Amino acid sequence: MMDEIILTVAVLGGINAVLSVIxxxxxxxxxxxxxxxxxxxxxxxxxxxxxxxxxxxxxSQKIFLPSACGGRGTCxxxxxKITEGAGTVLPTESALLSQQELQDRVRLACQxxxxxxxxxxxxxxxxxxxxxxxxxxxLKDLTYDIKLLRLHLLRxxxxxxxxxxxxxxxxxxxxxxxxxxxxxxxxxxxxDETKNIDLMxxxxxxxxCTTWVHHHLQEGERVIFTGPMGNFYLREGxxxxxxxxxxxxxAPMVSLLSELARIKSQRKITYFFGAVSKKDLFYVEEMxxxxxxxxxxxxxxxxxxxxxxxxxDGERGLITTPLDAYLKKMDTPKAQGYLCGSxxxxxxxxxxxxxxxxxxxxxxxxxxx
Amino acid sequence: MxxxxxxxxxxxxxxxxxxxxxxxLGMCSFxxxxxxxxxxxxxxxxxxxVLSMTSALNYLxxxxxxxxxxxxYLRYIVFIVVxxxxxxxxxMFIERYSEGLYINLGIFLPLITVNCAILGVSLFMxxxxxxxxxxxxxxxxxxxxxxxxxxxxxxxxxRLNEEKIPQPLRGPGITLxxxxxxxxxFIGFSGIVxxx
Amino acid sequence: xxxxxxxxxxxxxxxxxxDSRHIHDIIQEDQRILSSLGWxxxxxxxxxxxFIDEGKKGLEGKVSVGKCIVCVRWDRxxxxxxxxxxxxxxxxxxxxxxxxxxxxxxxxxxxxHLIRRHSFFGGKGSVFRLEPKTVLEITDIRFESxxxxxx
Numbered sequence: 001m002m003d004e005i006i007l008t009v010a011v012l013g014g015i016n017a018v019l020s021v022i023x024x025x026x027x028x029x030x031x032x033x034x035x036x037x038x039x040x041x042x043x044x045x046x047x048x049x050x051x052x053x054x055x056x057x058x059x060s061q062k063i064f065l066p067s068a069c070g071g072r073g074t075c076x077x078x079x080x081k082i083t084e085g086a087g088t089v090l091p092t093e094s095a096l097l098s099q100q101e102l103q104d105r106v107r108l109a110c111q112x113x114x115x116x117x118x119x120x121x122x123x124x125x126x127x128x129x130x131x132x133x134x135x136x137x138x139l140k141d142l143t144y145d146i147k148l149l150r151l152h153l154l155r156x157x158x159x160x161x162x163x164x165x166x167x168x169x170x171x172x173x174x175x176x177x178x179x180x181x182x183x184x185x186x187x188x189x190x191x192d193e194t195k196n197i198d199l200m201x202x203x204x205x206x207x208x209c210t211t212w213v214h215h216h217l218q219e220g221e222r223v224i225f226t227g228p229m230g231n232f233y234l235r236e237g238x239x240x241x242x243x244x245x246x247x248x249x250x251a252p253m254v255s256l257l258s259e260l261a262r263i264k265s266q267r268k269i270t271y272f273f274g275a276v277s278k279k280d281l282f283y284v285e286e287m288x289x290x291x292x293x294x295x296x297x298x299x300x301x302x303x304x305x306x307x308x309x310x311x312x313d314g315e316r317g318l319i320t321t322p323l324d325a326y327l328k329k330m331d332t333p334k335a336q337g338y339l340c341g342s343x344x345x346x347x348x349x350x351x352x353x354x355x356x357x358x359x360x361x362x363x364x365x366x367x368x369x
Numbered sequence: 370m371x372x373x374x375x376x377x378x379x380x381x382x383x384x385x386x387x388x389x390x391x392x393x394l395g396m397c398s399f400x401x402x403x404x405x406x407x408x409x410x411x412x413x414x415x416x417x418x419v420l421s422m423t424s425a426l427n428y429l430x431x432x433x434x435x436x437x438x439x440x441x442y443l444r445y446i447v448f449i450v451v452x453x454x455x456x457x458x459x460x461m462f463i464e465r466y467s468e469g470l471y472i473n474l475g476i477f478l479p480l481i482t483v484n485c486a487i488l489g490v491s492l493f494m495x496x497x498x499x500x501x502x503x504x505x506x507x508x509x510x511x512x513x514x515x516x517x518x519x520x521x522x523x524x525x526x527x528r529l530n531e532e533k534i535p536q537p538l539r540g541p542g543i544t545l546x547x548x549x550x551x552x553x554x555f556i557g558f559s560g561i562v563x564x565x
Numbered sequence: 566x567x568x569x570x571x572x573x574x575x576x577x578x579x580x581x582x583x584d585s586r587h588i589h590d591i592i593q594e595d596q597r598i599l600s601s602l603g604w605x606x607x608x609x610x611x612x613x614x615x616f617i618d619e620g621k622k623g624l625e626g627k628v629s630v631g632k633c634i635v636c637v638r639w640d641r642x643x644x645x646x647x648x649x650x651x652x653x654x655x656x657x658x659x660x661x662x663x664x665x666x667x668x669x670x671x672x673x674x675x676x677x678h679l680i681r682r683h684s685f686f687g688g689k690g691s692v693f694r695l696e697p698k699t700v701l702e703i704t705d706i707r708f709e710s711x712x713x714x715x716x
Contacts, residue, residue, distance in 0.1 A: 011440055015430065015447055019454040030461040074575075074645035074653065088469045095651020113468065177573030183642070204640045205658045205673075206576040206692055246625075276626045304626040318624050343655065344621050344639040 039119045048114060054080065055109040064129040064226045065122070066168060070181050071110040078109040084119035086112055130156060131226045132167075134197075136219050142200065142282040146248050147214055148188075149199040151223065158194040159228065161187060163255035164338075166366065167227030169199070171212040183209040186340065186366075187228065188251035190258030202248040232340070232366045234259060239334025242358070243271040244323060244349045249341025250283060256338065261293040268296040270326065274319025274345060275303055278310040300326075319345065320352045327356035337363040375506040377562050378499070382510030384558040388486045389518045390551055395486030398477045399519050400544055409523035410516070411470045412477060415459055417512025419481055420490055422455045423448070424508025427491040428501050448491045449482075456482045486515060521551060569647035570688075580647055580679075582690030595686045599697045609697065610681035612704050613672060617659045632705055634662045644675055648685075654678055663703045670695055670703050 033050025038057065040046065048057040055071050055078050058064070069075040076096040086107055089097075093108045138150035153159060168182040189198040204210045217223075234256055241260075245253045253271060260269060275281055280303075287299035302315035302322050315322040327335075337353045339346050346365060353363055382388065389395050395416070402412045427448050435441050460478050464471045471478065481487065490511045494504045525547055534543050570588060572579035584591060599606065619630040620637030628635050636659070643653035657674035676693045679685040687694035 007438060008440060008443060011434060011438060012443065012446065012450075015434070016450060019450060023454060023457055026458050026461055030465045068642070069645075075643065076653070090469065090472055091651070092472070096653070115465075173573075177577060179573050202640075204642075204656065205638075206578060207640070208573060208577050211577050274624060304624060318626070320624075342625065342639045343641060344637070344657075345624050348624065 033115050036114050037117045038114070039117070041121055041124070042119070050114045050116070052114060053110050054082075054107075054112045054114055054118065054120070057114045058109065059131075062130070063122075063126065064131060065109050065126060066129075066184075066229055067110060068168065068182055068184065069110075070179065073108060073111050076108065079106050080109040081105055081121040082107050082112065082118060083121060085116050086118065087115065125229070128160075129226055129229055130159075131224065132156060132159065133222060133224055136217060136221050136223060137196070139213075139217060139219050143280055145203045146282065147201050147203075149185075149201055149213060149217075150189075150196055151199070151225070152196050153194075154222070159197060160194060161191055161228035162233040163187075163191050163259040164233035164252045165228040165230040166232075166252070167197070167199070167225045167229070169209065169213075169223065169225040171209045172217075172221075172223070174212055174216045177208055177212070179208070181208055182226070183207075184230075184366075185248075186230075186232075186252035186255070188254045190255060190262065192258075192262065198251075198254075200248040200251040230366050232338070232364055234338075235336055235364065237334060237336055238267065239336055239362075240330060241267055241269040241336055241338065242323075242327070242353070243269065243338045244274070244319060244345070245271070245338075245340040246274040246319065246345055247280065247341055249339075249345075252340050253338070254283065254286065257290045257294065257297070260297070261290060264295070266295060269294060270298050270300060272319055272323050272326075272349075273299065273301040274341075275301065276305050277303055277307045278312060279307070318348070320348050323349060324352050324356065327353065327358070332357035335362065339363065339365040373503070375500075375502045378503050379506040379510040381562045382507050383514040383517060384555065385560075385562055387514040387518060387555055388490065388511040389515050390548070390555045392486075392489065393552075394489040395484050395515055396548075398480055398484060399515070399522065400541065400548075402474065402477050403519050403522040403544070404526055405473075406520065406523040406527055408470070408473045409519045411467075412474055412481075413512075413516030413519045415463070415474075415478065416481055416484065416486070416515050417509065419452065419455050419459060419487055420508040420512035420515075421505060422508075423452050423487060424490055424494055424504045425501070426451050426455070428494060428499075428504040431495060444492075444495065445488075448488055452487050452491070453482045486511065518551065522547065569649065575644055575647055576692070578692050580685075580691050580693075581688030582692070582694060584688030584690060586688070588685065588688075591686075591688055592684050595697055596684055599684075602697065602701060604697070604701060606680050606684040609700055610677050613659075613677045613680065613695075613700070616661050616704065617657060617674060617677065620659050620661075621657075630661075632663065632665060633703065634664065636660045636662075646675065646678060646682075648679075648683055650682075661703060663705075666703060668699075668703065670699060 031051060035047055036050040038046045038048060046061045048061065053071060055065055055067060065080060066077040067075065068077050073092040079101070082105055089102060089107065090111050093111050094102065096108065097106060132153055133155045134151035134153050136149065137152045138148065140148050142148050166184045166186040168184050170180055170182045173180065185199040185201055187197050188200050189196065201210055201213045203214045232252060243253050250273065281301055291297050291299060300315060300322055302317060302319050303312055304318050306312045306316070335358050337358050339349055350363055354360065389399055398412060403409050430447055430451060431444060435443055435447065456479060463478065490508050494507060499507055526544070529543065569575060570580040616630055616635050617637055620628050620635035621639065622628060623637065625636070625638050638658050640656040642656050644656060645653055654675045658671065660669055660671045662669035672693045672695055676687065676695065686697060
């Protein structure tokens with residue numbers, strides 16, 4: 001009896017052992033892609049160990065492509081042109097890339113695995129993007145659903161950005177939410193402030209990152225973000241500047257206005273802030289301060305549905321109403337539009353601007369939606 | 370099995386004793402992966418590879434290790450382990466050399482491990498007392514028979530995409546009906562070769 | 566696939582709420598209720614989309630649509646479909662309030678897609694769960710389509 005048990009165990013164990021050894025050797029052989037060279041813009045070369053995604057391979061070399069979904073293939077932020085070595089297009093990619101993009105060899109960096117040498121093309125601006133560790137020094141309410149988040153930079157200690165750019169903030173896991181995602185928030189502080197940045201974060205229904213900021217993040221905690229990035233910034237010109245931004249969309253405008261104040265811009269600037277009722281207004285004092293500091297700046301808040309007990313003698317109606325009225329009274333051929341906020345509001349205002357002679361090449365915004 | 374040419378066994382495994390259409394083994398991945406010809410062929414070839422390898426390996430393990438040591442009763446667990454290891458190897462290979470196929474097959478690649486056709490073929494080989502050559506050709510033939518069935522099904526389903534099928538039958542309903550009709554068609558092959 | 570429906574993957578609380586049933590069971594049960602009421606997911610999705618489209622015009626303020634008051638907000642960013650389908654959906658949330666019945670429904674643009682393409686109304690207790698019966702009652706589909714027929 002004992003003999004049989006020992007024999008059975010030995011045979012089964014032996015067969016399992018042999019097969020396991022074969023599998024381990026196979027794994028080493030198959031999953032080993034060796035060292036691969038990534039050539040960027042036909043100029044820089046990186047040596048990375050093959051087997052991981054292009055996105056993480058670049059991250060490991062401190063080159064950060066934008067990503068909101070943490071590499072899961074759902075946000076399409078990490079688009080990148082791969083001229084050589086990419087392999088066949090995966091179904092996860094073809095779902096999010098247009099025909100033209102596929103023809104131009106644009107791929108999703110988080111889905112392409114580095115299996116051999118690659119040659120890619122990315123914007124030079126991406127080299128400026130770094131990963132930062134920062135401490136939360138201030139977390140306060142601006143309105144009932146918007147918080148101001150001030151981060152003090154720890155490593156690196158300084159950030160250099162163009163006013164209007166944004167960063168991607170990573171959340172930390174909290175009860176019921178184990179995934180780490182990153183979300184874009186525009187920098188609200190002036191760019192001569194290099195050791196701290198301000199962010200304005202509005203609570204989004206069912207939002208993973210915004211709920212974390214509003215209900216779980218505490219002052220003193222450390223966070224990670226990457227940046228700066230984005231193509232929203234002040235353009236040269238003599239024409240009038242028309243800003244439209246509501247809610248947390250005010251963030252990049254604050255940064256732009258600080259810049260305009262710093263350079264003592266003589267351009268005429270009008271900022272249309274659309275809100276529903278008085279409880280959505282904030283930073284009014286800061287705007288009044290800017291009106292004093294910038295020679296020709298006017299802040300125009302408009303409430304579309306003030307509450308019955310709101311005392312309000314400012315503009316009323318949807319933001320497109322005072323915007324339209326104003327544009328009709330001015331010369332628009334050289335005017336520039338700067339917008340930030342809800343996609344619905346953006347679409348409506350772009351239409352109003354187009355209708356009044358501000359062509360789309362002079363309207364600027366970050367296309368997040 | 371004495372006195373039967375391995376090639377007869379091979380031929381029978383594909384047509385008259387088709388593992389899927391005659392014995393109804395290996396249905397689940399057949400029903401799920403037969404939507405596209407490309408993926409179906411990929412899975413069919415993978416299954417054929419696994420069947421050939423495992424019928425050879427299981428024959429050797431059974432007759433060289435289990436039988437001499439009188440441990441035949443361990444055959445279920447040993448066969449399954451050998452099948453699992455073979456599928457694992459295959460998965461590594463496909464992930465490396467054909468990532469598109471790897472993604473398209475999804476979970477059905479590892480599920481080849483528990484495809485009852487695979488274990489079924491190894492057990493048939495033991496029950497029918499096939500020799501080594503007979504076993505290998507039986508395994509390969511069964512795989513090709515399975516490939517033939519899934520390829521035919523995928524071809525039919527791709528054509529059916531354009532057709533109007535009554536709502537209650539869409540998806541699994543019509544697929545099972547087609548499988549039945551295919552099985553009946555294959556009965557037409559019976560009698561070509563006599564094998565148990 | 567069931568994991569994408571859980572909390573913290575695509576949305577904070579996920580799509581299943583306290584429902585422990587399998588997704589296909591949830592869909593089947595709601596389909597049964599719908600057919601007993603004589604309506605299809607597609608028509609309900611059309612109706613919900615109509616409220617979103619009208620509500621957008623208010624730029625986050627309240628808009629009167631038929632007998633209801635609709636408030637739609639649109640945040641930046643996109644969400645994927647939990648059914649592992651390709652394609653992204655805008656982050657639009659609509660609240661439709663019926664003053665006559667003193668109750669409201671709240672749903673997202675993704676909900677409309679889930680109802681239209683997958684007949685999925687959300688697990689019981691989930692944030693954007695829509696009871697088919699409630700949707701019909703609040704949005705007054707029956708009434709409106711009768712009006713359209715006679716008009």
